[in-house]
Each structure stands twice: as structure tokens, then as C-alpha cells.
Amino acid sequence: MLDRQLLFITGKGGVGKSTVAASLGRAAVAQGKRVLLCEMDAKGALSTLLQTSELSFTPREISPNLSAMTMNTQDALREYVSIFLKTPFVAAIPGLAGIFDFVADAAPGVKEVLVVGKLCYEVRKGNYDIVIVDAESTGHIVAQVAAPTTLRNFVPLGPLNEQTKWMTAILEDSQKTGVVVVTTCQEMAVNEALELVEALQTKTKVSAAAIIVNRVPSEIFTKSQEIVFSQLNQVAVKSFIVKKTGSSIDLSLQASGLARARRNLATHHIATLRSGLAKLDPIKELLLLPDFSYQPPDLLVSKLSSELEAELS
Amino acid sequence: MTTVAELIQRDGLIIVCGSGGVGKTSISAALGVLAATQTNKRVLVLTVDPAKRLANALGLREFGNVEVQITSDLFKTSKTKLRGSLSAGMIDTKASWDDLISRHAPDEATRNSVLQNSLYKNLTERFVHSHDYIAIERLYQAHSSGAYDLIVVDTPPSRNALTILDAPKRMQDFFSSRLLKLLTANSQWQLLALAAKPFYEIADRLLGKGLLRDVAEFFTLFRTMEAGFVERAKKVEALLHDSKTSFVIVTTLEDAPLSEAEFLSAALKERKFSTHLAIANRVIPKELQGGALTEQAHVLNDARQNTEFISELADVLVNTDASSGTSSDIDEANLSKLLTQTLETIQNYALATTQISEMQSTLLDRVAGFADHFAVAPMLESDIADINGLVTLGENLNIV
Numbered sequence: 001m002l003d004r005q006l007l008f009i010t011g012k013g014g015v016g017k018s019t020v021a022a023s024l025g026r027a028a029v030a031q032g033k034r035v036l037l038c039e040m041d042a043k044g045a046l047s048t049l050l051q052t053s054e055l056s057f058t059p060r061e062i063s064p065n066l067s068a069m070t071m072n073t074q075d076a077l078r079e080y081v082s083i084f085l086k087t088p089f090v091a092a093i094p095g096l097a098g099i100f101d102f103v104a105d106a107a108p109g110v111k112e113v114l115v116v117g118k119l120c121y122e123v124r125k126g127n128y129d130i131v132i133v134d135a136e137s138t139g140h141i142v143a144q145v146a147a148p149t150t151l152r153n154f155v156p157l158g159p160l161n162e163q164t165k166w167m168t169a170i171l172e173d174s175q176k177t178g179v180v181v182v183t184t185c186q187e188m189a190v191n192e193a194l195e196l197v198e199a200l201q202t203k204t205k206v207s208a209a210a211i212i213v214n215r216v217p218s219e220i221f222t223k224s225q226e227i228v229f230s231q232l233n234q235v236a237v238k239s240f241i242v243k244k245t246g247s248s249i250d251l252s253l254q255a256s257g258l259a260r261a262r263r264n265l266a267t268h269h270i271a272t273l274r275s276g277l278a279k280l281d282p283i284k285e286l287l288l289l290p291d292f293s294y295q296p297p298d299l300l301v302s303k304l305s306s307e308l309e310a311e312l313s
Numbered sequence: 314m315t316t317v318a319e320l321i322q323r324d325g326l327i328i329v330c331g332s333g334g335v336g337k338t339s340i341s342a343a344l345g346v347l348a349a350t351q352t353n354k355r356v357l358v359l360t361v362d363p364a365k366r367l368a369n370a371l372g373l374r375e376f377g378n379v380e381v382q383i384t385s386d387l388f389k390t391s392k393t394k395l396r397g398s399l400s401a402g403m404i405d406t407k408a409s410w411d412d413l414i415s416r417h418a419p420d421e422a423t424r425n426s427v428l429q430n431s432l433y434k435n436l437t438e439r440f441v442h443s444h445d446y447i448a449i450e451r452l453y454q455a456h457s458s459g460a461y462d463l464i465v466v467d468t469p470p471s472r473n474a475l476t477i478l479d480a481p482k483r484m485q486d487f488f489s490s491r492l493l494k495l496l497t498a499n500s501q502w503q504l505l506a507l508a509a510k511p512f513y514e515i516a517d518r519l520l521g522k523g524l525l526r527d528v529a530e531f532f533t534l535f536r537t538m539e540a541g542f543v544e545r546a547k548k549v550e551a552l553l554h555d556s557k558t559s560f561v562i563v564t565t566l567e568d569a570p571l572s573e574a575e576f577l578s579a580a581l582k583e584r585k586f587s588t589h590l591a592i593a594n595r596v597i598p599k600e601l602q603g604g605a606l607t608e609q610a611h612v613l614n615d616a617r618q619n620t621e622f623i624s625e626l627a628d629v630l631v632n633t634d635a636s637s638g639t640s641s642d643i644d645e646a647n648l649s650k651l652l653t654q655t656l657e658t659i660q661n662y663a664l665a666t667t668q669i670s671e672m673q674s675t676l677l678d679r680v681a682g683f684a685d686h687f688a689v690a691p692m693l694e695s696d697i698a699d700i701n702g703l704v705t706l707g708e709n710l711n712i713v
Contacts, residue, residue, distance in 0.1 A: 012333060014569070188334070221655065247608070249659070256663065258692065265695055
């Protein structure tokens, strides 16, 4: 997965996209790569996770080999116009930037092309070995990666059309670009992940690089422990324990039983994910990451990135 | 701020918001079920994209804009019975937009041109955040139909729950924007060419000739519906600010969703919407909080190291299990070892549960920080798959 040059990290809201993106970034640095992390919305989750100050459109090296930036359509437009159209930026003319924004909004794919174009541009420039994008949630990603193609169909001529060709060449090369779909072991998140993988395969030529199941609860009991656990729940056994120890262990049984049920539920949803994926074109990588929900936020990224390093080595 | 019991006694709207994945839809459905079983109200639960099993639990089979009344059949196996009536509906964005256009279009020709315009879907999506606007619009429709006393709506999975509340205002702003007027003015092209010649040239270079014209054409059509849309948006906005509209913020006791909930609460206050209740979901059940569980963990710790106890317990297991013949297959030395390990695992999870519960109680202080009143829903062993699950969840919410 990290051998690619451009990775979009996406998934349903709340599954931990930003955490996974930041952790993948750290894991890639650990592999000796120069990494650019890009946050797609200005929510600031990435800077918090990386424990750094607010990010801007201009990438900033926050630790050796790890740079980060935040995407901004206005800045992307400015840069695009000056680099590719060799025209001074329209914002110099009062009011025009707003009108431009309005029209750019209207045409399908224009905004997305600016954004995706910036990412592809960073790939092409080669200052980084890999660009990892903390992308928008599942609803938007297909439109985003397909934008150059959409736009080309919509605007058959013109310089923008020309520009979309090299972007497509990067995006549609599965050696270079991939989408990483993050999910948790919850029904809706799994459904969305499956729908997204299918949409990527049917509506775009961009490859799904991997599925990452985040927050997988660990196994509670081994198979033979399961048998003992169910026996410990029998009335006769329970009363023997009370007689001998002077205390019931009911609450402990309930607590481990709850953890066990949560684990079984997760396993069930992961099985649904696997069988759903098997019906689609085979995805090379399915990674399961442990549940660190109750870890302090500052340790989250370092724990997950070591986990990812181990998984990916 | 109110309790859940007070909340379901009121007529009006309950808008349930919160970060993704915290269980908004289940909570909304449970509130609806609670209201319909505790009061004699006519209740509607509106949801955007329910999980399949939850939809089934509510008796929803197919996707669409039709509201389905839940028959008392669904409550057959439940101890609790319906006192009022309960309906459920989904919000189908595309169908709702088409409805809206049909309603506001001045004539058949305009209606057809808009619906068939290739930019229609894209433009409505971009400019007015159609998902959000439609959710609110549907809410208004259901409310003004007079068919329901209480409507619980589950907000769409939008990155920021506020876009839904700002949607009516945004719709009004859109129609009054200078840009729209400029684009759709009769003498548009001269005007644009005159005032924005450099822009026009660049836009053509960038986008290709003719695109701008298509866009303008669409908006010219769209503007014929301005009066209808604006009037409606104003009414919808007034409804949101009505004192009968309650906001409920759902969160789990984890850092990220909680930060979002805090942000949401502040933003609601800023917009002068009042948050009536916060709900902390997936909380460690009450009986597992506190000292009793920790004490049991200590008992387990001693017990599993007591070889005499272990060997006696192993005998008990073999004897009680004679009929099913499971652990009797394992020889005694191994059974003792297995027993020790299992007890250790149980001890570990008892302690882990205690730790999680302590962390949750610290985070619950943060909920108390933004909400004067909150309800707590327990972590469940499985997903909600039937009406009984919703009844139980509702009853849990109702415990003060």
C-alpha cells in the first residue's frame, strides 16, 4: 500500500480516517519515505493528531521527512492558474474571484479537479515519495478521483481539458494511486465501505488499495476457554464458587461477557465485509487494527503507526 | 434542558444530531418508540439512511418517501404496547427534490426543463446542499400536514450537523445573491462582458466556451421559482426556531465524538437554538461501574492462584458437564490449566471494564459541562434488530 505515490484515505464519518491517515504517514516515514500528509477539510483534526500548530496550504515539515498541509480551493485555484495557465490570478480583479468560484462550483468536476490537481502536482513534482490524503468521507471521494474524467466529458476542449490528461495518468495507474477505505466493525460503516469499493470499481478506474478495519476489539477467549466460560455461567458452578470464595463473580462474568459479545458482533460484521469484498474484484489488502479508543489521544497515532509498520513490513 | 420523560411529553419536533457512528438513528427510533408507548401521541420517526436491521425493526421495507405506520403486530412479543401511533419514514433526497421542483415550478414547461437539465442535480447539490435542505423541507411537510403530534428526525450524516440548520437560510441567501442576479440578468452577457471581461475570458479559457451560458440558462429557469422557495425556506426556518422544536445531541464517551458534540452545542447556542438534552450512548452498564466489580477481580485473582480451589472447581465442571461432554474430553491437568487461564481472562476484562468505566465517567463530566441534563444509554451486546430492542433502549433512556 505504501509503495504507491498517492493514497486517499476515506471512509464513513467517525471511523477514524484522520487517525489512520496520520498513522500511515508515520509508518511511511519509518520505512524511510519522504511523506506529505494533506488534510482535505479545514477541521484541524490532523494538526491535533500530529500535535503541531495549525496547517496551511503551503506544506510544512513537522518532523523529519514528514510534511503536512491543508487543502484550500481558493489557494489551489490561485496556484493552478499561475502555474498552468500562465495567467496572473483573477483575484487581482475585485469581485471576480467570487464569480469565478460561483461558476467553478456549477460545472461538474471543476472544484474537484483543482483539488485533485494540486495533489497530482505534488506527486509529479517528486518532492515527496508519497502523498497521503486525509480525504473527505465516502460520499465525495468517487466524485473527487473521477473529476478529471467527468470534466473532460463535460468540457471537451480547452486548456483545462488538456490538464486533466496527466492527472488521469497518475490517478488511474494502480501502481501510483490508491484509495484506502477505512471502516469500523459496525453495520453501517461496513455497508458504506462495500458500496464505496463497488462504486470505485464500476464508476472509476482508480484502484482500491486496501481496506482497513479500525477499532477491532481483541479476541477475549480461545476456543477451549469459551467452553469453560459457558460452564462457569451454570448455576451449580456459580454457587460452588460462592461457597468456596465467599463471593459471587457474576459481575466479572457479565463484564467479560459484554466484551465477548462486542467482539462476536465485530467478528460478524467483519465476516460480512469479507464476503462482500469476495464478490467484488479481490482487494489485495485487508488490515485489521486493534481498538485503541480508550487510549489517550496523544498516544493513539504512535500506537496505530507501530501496528501498521508491523502489519506492512 | 429537560429529561427524556419531559421531552416526549411535548408536542413538536425533536431534532437528533451528533457525530457519525454514535448511534443517532437508533436513539431517534428509540425516542419515537418511547413516545408512542408512553403517551397517546401520533409519532413519526424520520430517518435518512437507516441500517438495514434497524429499518426492519421499524417495519420499513423499501426505500422511498412514503411514511409507514407501524402496526401493533410488531409489538406482539413486547411487554410494552402502543398507546399512541407510530410511523416511520425515510428521506429520499432525489425524489424530494423532484417533488419540490414540481411544486414550485410556475408551469409544466419550466418544470420539465429544470428536471431534464443536465446540470440540475449537480447544481442543486452544490448551491443549496440539497441533502440538508431536503431533510428540513421533509420535516416541515410532515409537520404542517398535521398528521403527527411529535416528529423525531435523525439528521443526515453530514460532516457538520450545522449545515442542515443553516440550509433554509442558505437557500434564501442563494436567491438574493448578487452573483445569481448577475448571471441571470436579462442583459447578462453584455453586463458580464462589461463588468467582468477579464474574468469572462479566463472562465472561457478554463472551462470552455458555452459552459457559462448553460449555467446561466439553468439559473434563469431556477429563478422563476424564487418566490416559492424563499417563502418556504422562511417558514422552515421559523419552525426550527419555534419553542416546540427540541434539539438532542448524541455522543459516545470517546474524545473525538465528544469534541464534536461540544462544538455542536456551542454552535447551537450561538444560533439561538436551545439544546434540550444530551445523550451519552454506549456507556458501560451501571452495575459494572464502581467498586463491586473491582472487588470481584481481586477475588478472582486469589482464586485462580489457589491450586486446591482450581482442582475442586475442575471436578465440579467435569461433573456438572457430564451430559454435554465438553470439558470432560480434556484431561484433568489440562483442565486445571485452562480454568486458571480462563479465570485470569475474566479477571482482566473485569479490570479493563472498570478502567473504561472510570474513563467514561471523566468524559461524562464533559457532557455535563455543555448539557445541564443528560441521559445515558448502555453499551449493548448486539445491534438493535427488532422493536423490543428499541423499547428497551427507550426505557433505558427514560431512567433518571
